[in-house]
Amino acid sequence: xxxxxxxxxxxxxxxxxxxxxxxxxxxxxxxxxxxxxxxxxxxxxxxxxxxxxxxxxxxxxxxxxxxxxxxxxxxxxxxxxxxxxxxxxxxxxxxxxxxxxxxxxxxxxxxxxxxxxxxxxxxxxxxxxxxxxxxxxxxxxxxxxxxxxxxxxxxxxxxxxxxxxxxxxxxxxxxxxxxxxxxxxxxxxxxxxxxxxxxxxxxxxxxxxxxxxxxxxxxxxxxxxxxxxxxxxxxxxxxxxxxxxxxxxxxxx
Numbered sequence: 001x002x003x004x005x006x007x008x009x010x011x012x013x014x015x016x017x018x019x020x021x022x023x024x025x026x027x028x029x030x031x032x033x034x035x036x037x038x039x040x041x042x043x044x045x046x047x048x049x050x051x052x053x054x055x056x057x058x059x060x061x062x063x064x065x066x067x068x069x070x071x072x073x074x075x076x077x078x079x080x081x082x083x084x085x086x087x088x089x090x091x092x093x094x095x096x097x098x099x100x101x102x103x104x105x106x107x108x109x110x111x112x113x114x115x116x117x118x119x120x121x122x123x124x125x126x127x128x129x130x131x132x133x134x135x136x137x138x139x140x141x142x143x144x145x146x147x148x149x150x151x152x153x154x155x156x157x158x159x160x161x162x163x164x165x166x167x168x169x170x171x172x173x174x175x176x177x178x179x180x181x182x183x184x185x186x187x188x189x190x191x192x193x194x195x196x197x198x199x200x201x202x203x204x205x206x207x208x209x210x211x212x213x214x215x216x217x218x219x220x221x222x223x224x225x226x227x228x229x230x231x232x233x234x235x236x237x238x239x240x241x242x243x244x245x246x247x248x249x250x251x252x253x
Contacts, residue, residue, distance in 0.1 A: 035059040035069075042071070045101070049134040049165070050124050052077050067092050074108075081117035084141075085110035102135035109142040118146075124165075136161055153200070177210075187217040205230060212239075219243050 039056050046054040057073025069089040076082040087108045091100055113121070139159045146152055155174035162168050172179040177194035192212040198204055207230050214223035219242055226237040 035061055045134055046076075050076060052120065052124075055080070061096060063093070066090065069096060077114075077117055077120070079114075081114040082121070083112045084108045101133065103137070105138045105140065106136050107140045107142070111141050111144040113144065113146050115146060115148060135163070135165070181216075184215070187215050190214055190216055190221070190223070214239075 036058065039059055042059065043054050043056055046056075053076070055073075055075045056071050059069065059071055061067075061069050067090065069091050071087040071089070072085070074084040074087055076084075085108075087106060089103055089106050091103070137160065139157075139161070141157045141159075143154050144157055145154050153175055155172055157173075158171045160168040160170075167183055170181045172181075176197040177192060180191045182189040190213065192210070194207060194210040196206060196208065197210060198206045207228050210226075210228035210230075212223050212226040214221060214225065216222075221239075221241045223239040223241075226239060228235060
């Protein structure tokens with residue numbers, strides 16, 4: 001008599017399909033379950049890392065179009081001197097459930113910074129043992145606004161951090177200019193490039209192209225290489241600037 005192997009095979013296929021359905025259902029629940037119960041723990045972790053109070057309005061997790069954890073209405077500081085509309089943390093379901101604390105890139109958008117918070121922000125990237133609690137290789141912030149009485153343009157910032165949270169590079173993109181800062185001993189190396197750019201202060205001259213590099217130390221900046229094109233001609237210059245109350249600026253053109 002013929003042997004019927006269809007039924008066991010069908011049962012095995014249904015069992016495998018059932019497993020996938022359960023996994024999909026679990027992931028689907030993860031996609032819609034609110035994470036408000038985890039907010040206090042994440043707030044505490046971020047507060048310890050930054051050395052400043054952190055509050056989070058809401059947290060949500062999405063699998064599609066890419067798996068990421070989103071923190072919304074993030075406020076930093078005793079007086080909420082830094083406000084971030086949202087922070088996106090790429091993390092898979094396994095990492096979320098296991099409490100992963102090291103991330104390659106975190107992205108934020110619509111950031112407002114009070115001027116008095118600028119010095120504190122610099123301290124967040126000095127590096128410390130607490131950085132090991134929450135490790136981020138790269139932080140990208142879009143549309144940053146410094147809340148000054150005088151209107152200033154918004155800018156983007158990309159920061160690369162070392163294993164202890166120390167700053168490696170900071171890249172600012174504001175309008176048509178790009179500025180890169182790199183710590184160097186007790187000073188900063190600065191590189192700037194721009195095209196079709198007008199300075200925020202001074203004469204309303206548009207530079208067709210501009211490149212500059214130099215060193216910032218304490219209250220002084222020395223740009224020993226400035227070159228570019230303006231009004232159809234080329235130029236090269238050097239500039240020394242100070243904001244310690246002495247001679248504000250001097251240079252050669």
